[in-house]
Amino acid sequence: MRAWLRNTAGGLPRTYWYLWSGMLINRVGAFAMLIMSVYLTDERGASVSLAGLVVGGYGIGGVAGTLLGGVLADHWGRRATLFWAHTVAAALMAALAFAHHLAVIAVLTVLLGIVHSMPMPAFVAAIVDVVPAERRSRAFNLQFWSFNLGMAAAGLLAGVLAQVSYLVLFLADAGATAVTAIVIAWKVPETFRRRDAASTNGGLLTALTDRTYLVFVGLTLLLAVLSTQTSTIMPLAMLSDGLSPAAYGTVVAISAALIVVGQLFVPPLIDGRRKHTVLAAALLLIGVGFGALAFADHLAVYLIAAVIWTIGSMLAAPPNAEVNAELAPEELRGRYQSVFALTFPAAAFLTPALGGLSLERLGDWHWIVVGALGVAAAGGHLLTGPARDREAGRRARPARELERVAG
Known part of the structure; x- marks a missing residue:
């Protein structure tokens, strides 16, 4: 068993494991958006069509955030992009917990779509930066595993916390996101080797x-x-x-x-x-x-x-x-x-x-x-x-x- 664990997860740098831990915490804590449509109809009295429109705004924000996250990861660096995306996301989720008007909730949802999608290009780029080519297959295998483990846990937590309180659900999501930001600030160095600005032309x-x-x-x-x-x-x-x-x-x-x-x-x-x-x-x-x-x-x-x-x-x-x-x-x-x-x-x-x-x-x-x-x-x-x-x-x-x- 010990030899199997070494073969599966051994040889990966420490920075990778901090990135991996941040992704896992982030996925486990990403439960609020899973039941956003239920929250809007059950708690805020929105129609099904309006709830679908608001949740759709999250997806539109995600497209913009994905592109923005990739650009910033190459411009600011991986660490700065990850830290600020998670910090802003935690603040927006906390604001969403106390928002009552549907127009405000819709705007916050679009903004959350942007900042929630920004980290992934930076996460993957940082993994590629620090993991040698011959170990990347194992690194990505573990990343895929943690993503699915985190999503499964998030689904279970979403149902439990929604029964307790939607306020608790949103604040717990914000807290998990803030923990990820702290892990990145504390343990993840900048992995991007900056070069001449001309090298990023195009x-x-x-x-x-x-x-x-x-x-x-x-x-x-x-x-x-x-x-x-x-x-x-x-x-x-x-x-x-x-x-x-x-x-x-x-x-x-x-x-x-x-x-x-x-x-x-x-x-x-x-x-x-x-x-x-x-x-x-x-x-x-x-x-x-x-x-x-x-x-x-x-x-x-x-x-x-x-x-x-x-x-x-x-x-x-x-x-x-x-x-x-x-x-x-x-x-x-x-x-x-x-x-x-x-x-x-x-x-x-x-x-x-x-x-x-x-x-x-x-x-x-x-x-x-x-x-x-x-x-x-x-x-x-x-x-x-x-x-x-x-x-x-x-x-x-x-x-x-x-x-x-x-x-």
């Missing part, structure tokens, strides 16, 4: 015109569209099959439990294998899992399908993040991370917008289309992966040369 435009990178981001968008089926379209399909919300909760809980228990065992399975082949296998599993829902009429089939696509998601997480890190130039790492991170809010919009229409018009054939997207994404990784790996190696050479000279 900014976001460089990332947005990088063809190799954009092809990879496009394949990641397909992965995100597949993954968000579980929270958007699958509940509708289960309802049409006569299954209860409790059945949906069981499927989600089994998937989350599998990630929490199994993610730590992923590194031995993928170490030494080509990243594009692992990604292809992962996308194929995800596609097969969702495609199987075309034949699902009973809870047991949904559970089996969930196990299949969850294993695929577990395999995909480390190499996907690793490729993203390899393609990003060091001086533009934050900006590249922000472009990558945009795939998730984009999928959160595209999946319900197009998926609902697809399910309504195609019925069970919707899941065949979704499965085909997974197969197409797997083929895309097989076709573009070798060239992408060569390009990543070419981009890594200057950094290795600088490290050799510095050493």
Whole structure:
């Protein structure tokens, strides 16, 4: 057991563990927004449509915050971006706890969307800064595990605290965010090696015109569209099959439990294998899992399908993040991370917008289309992966040369 723990988590620098701890605390404490729509309708008397509009504002703010966080991570530095984003978020959440007017709540929600999304590009950029290339797969595997563990804990806490008091819920969320800011200020040094200002010329435009990178981001968008089926379209399909919300909760809980228990065992399975082949296998599993829902009429089939696509998601997480890190130039790492991170809010919009229409018009054939997207994404990784790996190696050479000279 001790040897397994060393193999899974050993060799990672101390700064990484402080970043990891900050992310875990942040995720565990991020429970207020999970039930924001319930709070607005139950406590503030908002209509369902108005509550949806306010919560949608959080998503719009998230798009802006993701891009802003990437730019600031490369301009201010990772530590400053992380500290101020969490500090402002804690203050805004505390203000939200005492806000009563819906207009004020709506404005605060948009602002929270911005500051809640700012840290992720800086977190990932800092991890890439401090973790050697040969250890990044394990670092990202642990990051994915902590994110899901934190979200599972947040979901449980949200329900418990909402029954106690919404005021307590918002203030506890603010407190957890403030603790993350303290951990960053106390233990996380600045990891960004500042260089000549000319090295950042082009900014976001460089990332947005990088063809190799954009092809990879496009394949990641397909992965995100597949993954968000579980929270958007699958509940509708289960309802049409006569299954209860409790059945949906069981499927989600089994998937989350599998990630929490199994993610730590992923590194031995993928170490030494080509990243594009692992990604292809992962996308194929995800596609097969969702495609199987075309034949699902009973809870047991949904559970089996969930196990299949969850294993695929577990395999995909480390190499996907690793490729993203390899393609990003060091001086533009934050900006590249922000472009990558945009795939998730984009999928959160595209999946319900197009998926609902697809399910309504195609019925069970919707899941065949979704499965085909997974197969197409797997083929895309097989076709573009070798060239992408060569390009990543070419981009890594200057950094290795600088490290050799510095050493």
